[in-house]
Amino acid sequence: MDVIPVIDVAHGQAVRAVKGDRSAYRPIETPLSASADPADLARGLARLFPFRTLYLADLDGIEGRGRNKHLVPAISQVLPGVEIWVDAGTDSRGASRAVLAAPVATLVVGSESVETERVWTDIAAEAPGRTILSLDFRHDAFMGPDMLLADASLWPSRVIVMTLDQVGANAGPDFKRLEDIVSRAAGRSVYAAGGVRNRADLNALQKIGVKGALIASALHSGKITAGDLKEVAGR
Incomplete structure (x- = not known):
């Protein structure tokens, strides 16, 4: 199973997510890093475990304040060879090219950021x-064009199920929704984001066919340990 650490960045600093309420996010305090500098946090994550992938949520880009263009180069220097999944609020094919210009970057397109199904297909074609x-999803409502959720043929080979109000909430993953998406995914890799608390949650996600999980809080609190990561990665 893939465990993918998350770095959320707002106003240039790594922040701690709180139930998806971005106005409540504050610079992170964690035993993994002495500061809230995203590159410092990336170093801390590398000391914890040799992750192969990292998820970078550029909240400045997502919320329209302008993308932090320096982040991917800075983090890739700290984590050479690591694939960086970047969500920067991409809402056009031109914007996608800017993210994809970095060879280590994989583009994440949030359904909340695209206005129509056609916008998504245009971006994905790049x-x-x-x-x-x-x-x-937020409060059980899908954020984005309805057809993107209804028509699984529009999905790429990798799909994240992001339950925003469970991010940083210590409430557990949305297993029911994840089971539904896995059942419709037709062999696509499905990743859980939001609510993963511990090793037991990872085991339960794997049992329902989830390929991997995006995690932040449980790594900072130590509820998921380096030993857990080693054992899960071997399965």
């Missing part, structure tokens, strides 16, 4: 093998 769709 680099299908390097583009991931994040199906975003």
Whole structure:
């Protein structure tokens, strides 16, 4: 199973997510890093475990303040060879090219950021093998064009199920929704984002066919340990 650490960045600093309420996010305090500098946090994550992939949520880009263009180069220097999944609020094919210009970057397109199904298909056509769709939910409501959720044929080979109000909430993953998406995914890799608390949650996700999980809080709290990561990665 893939465990993918998450770095959320707002106003240039790594922040701690709180139930998806971005106005409540504050610079992170964690035993993994002495500061809230995203590159410092990346170093801390590398000391914890040799992750192969990292998820970078550029909240400045997502919320329209302008993408932090320096982040991918800075983090890739700290984590050479690591694939960086980047969600920067990409809402056009031109914007996708800017993210994909970094060879280590894989583009994550959040459904909350695209206005129509056609916008998504246009973005995805730029680099299908390097583009991931994040199906975003908040308070049980899908955020994005309805057809993106209804028509699984529009999904790429990798799909994230992002339950925003469970991010940083210590409430557990949305197993029911994840089971539904896995049942419709037709062999696509499905990743869980939001609510993963511990090793037991990872085991339960794997049993329902989830390929991997995006995790932040449980790594900072130590509820998922380096030993857990080693054992899960071997399965």
